[in-house]
Amino acid sequence: xIRRQIVIQGQGYQVDVPDECPVCHRHSEMTYxxxxxxxxxxxxxxxxxxxxxxxxxFFVCAYGPKPSSELLGVRPMKPPENILPDxxxxxxxxxxxxxxxxxxxxxxxxxxxxxxxxxxxFEFLIKDYAKALAPGKENEIEGKFSGAVVSEYIPDARIQxxxxxxxxxxxxxxxxxxxxxxxxxxxLVTLIKLTVNWIEIEQLSKxxxxxxxx
Numbered sequence: 001x002i003r004r005q006i007v008i009q010g011q012g013y014q015v016d017v018p019d020e021c022p023v024c025h026r027h028s029e030m031t032y033x034x035x036x037x038x039x040x041x042x043x044x045x046x047x048x049x050x051x052x053x054x055x056x057x058f059f060v061c062a063y064g065p066k067p068s069s070e071l072l073g074v075r076p077m078k079p080p081e082n083i084l085p086d087x088x089x090x091x092x093x094x095x096x097x098x099x100x101x102x103x104x105x106x107x108x109x110x111x112x113x114x115x116x117x118x119x120x121x122f123e124f125l126i127k128d129y130a131k132a133l134a135p136g137k138e139n140e141i142e143g144k145f146s147g148a149v150v151s152e153y154i155p156d157a158r159i160q161x162x163x164x165x166x167x168x169x170x171x172x173x174x175x176x177x178x179x180x181x182x183x184x185x186x187x188l189v190t191l192i193k194l195t196v197n198w199i200e201i202e203q204l205s206k207x208x209x210x211x212x213x214x
Contacts, residue, residue, distance in 0.1 A: 079107035115173025
């Protein structure tokens with residue numbers, strides 16, 4: 001955070017402002033533009049602008065009642081670009097699209113929405129991967145539960161082990177009662193990334209073996 005002075009009804013106040021743009025995530029000069037009380041004096045909003053020439057976006061910081069400097073929220077916000085491997089984008093573009101949407105919901109603090117989104121994204125990933133491994137059985141794979149797909153069509157023990165745990169936590173995000181109460185959506189994201197990494201390793205290894213036969 002950095003400190004900036006804002007002016008409300010002719011009175012200056014020191015407030016906290018993010019030291020990076022909430023949209024482009026670059027560190028640049030955050031220019032103060034305007035501020036005023038909102039919600040019948042129960043809050044304050046201030047408008048700033050990112051100084052990076054490739055962005056220049058306006059964003060609004062929300063604070064408690066004056067003269068509080070506590071930063072309560074920033075809008076708009078975008079999650080940092082989560083670069084997924086090209087091989088995964090080619091394998092399952094729907095996974096990439098849904099994962100990005102879930103990631104944005106999580107970044108906005110909407111974890112109850114993000115969890116089921118991650119679970120849906122993972123189902124697309126695991127089924128598209130299985131179809132790549134078993135050409136000709138696409139319809140069969142699409143109609144099966146994800147757990148059965150992992151057990152029956154994915155032979156790599158490392159991917160299978162991580163994917164099963166990913167499904168366990170993903171199901172927790174969609175059910176009324178949680179079975180894995182000590183784990184949350186952050187663990188689910190970690191397991192998805194682990195699965196992505198193992199799939200990429202397996203695919204890259206296979207491609208090099210094919211183009212460089214012994």
